[in-house]
Amino acid sequence: MSEKEIELNLPSQIESIDKAVAEAVKFASESGFSDDALFAIDLALREAMANAVKHGNKFDENKDVNVTLRHLSGSLEIAVRDFGSGFAVEEVPDPTNPENLLKANGRGILFMRNFMDEVDWENPSGGGTIVKMVKKH
């Protein structure tokens, strides 16, 4: 199957989360992903966007969130970049530890890892964070 790619630049607003998710689900649906895979993509991208808007760009509307969707043969690659101060994913507490179960936050990364086949974080030279996720057919 031929490669397709879409790039979105969205302001750091809650509304951008739904916009990005709607585009990604449409893109993935047209690329032949199953309903279960569409649910996984929806949830994982929602979490990545929420992290970028809230924790990365801290709702600074002068900073965009860049989203790239790429369909290669057999997989969908999603990259979400913010322009915040970056973070170390290994320092995020495990929300399933008993002492963290009643915390209100911190489950987004768990969902991204559970529902996607690959998830990686990069701190690019220009600043911010890029999370790259792959969903296979």
Next chain:
Amino acid sequence: MAELNISERQAGDVTILDLNGKITIGEGSVALRSAIRRLLGEGKSKILLNLGQVGYIDSSGIGELVSSFTTVNRENGQLKLLNLTQKVQDLLAITKLLTVFDTFDSESDALNSYE
């Protein structure tokens, strides 16, 4: 149409909130938080959330359920969950929150469980 619609019923001293829609970051989470605060303000602290029509919840929505649970507990109340859809049940299992919440498939069983 709102992302999350919430309607209220009373069964004895238990207040049942029937939720319909999505509990996600923004409007859905805020609607749930507001409803719980309002009930506690009215002295209603035995609360049953009927999630039968909630097919989608994100980590923010899960966080709101946890916050609601701890807030109600602090007021010496009880918050329990009814009619989890498979997707919501899966998400609560992944987060190990099925060990925290009392969950029910039967409304009468849920109502009988309140002290």
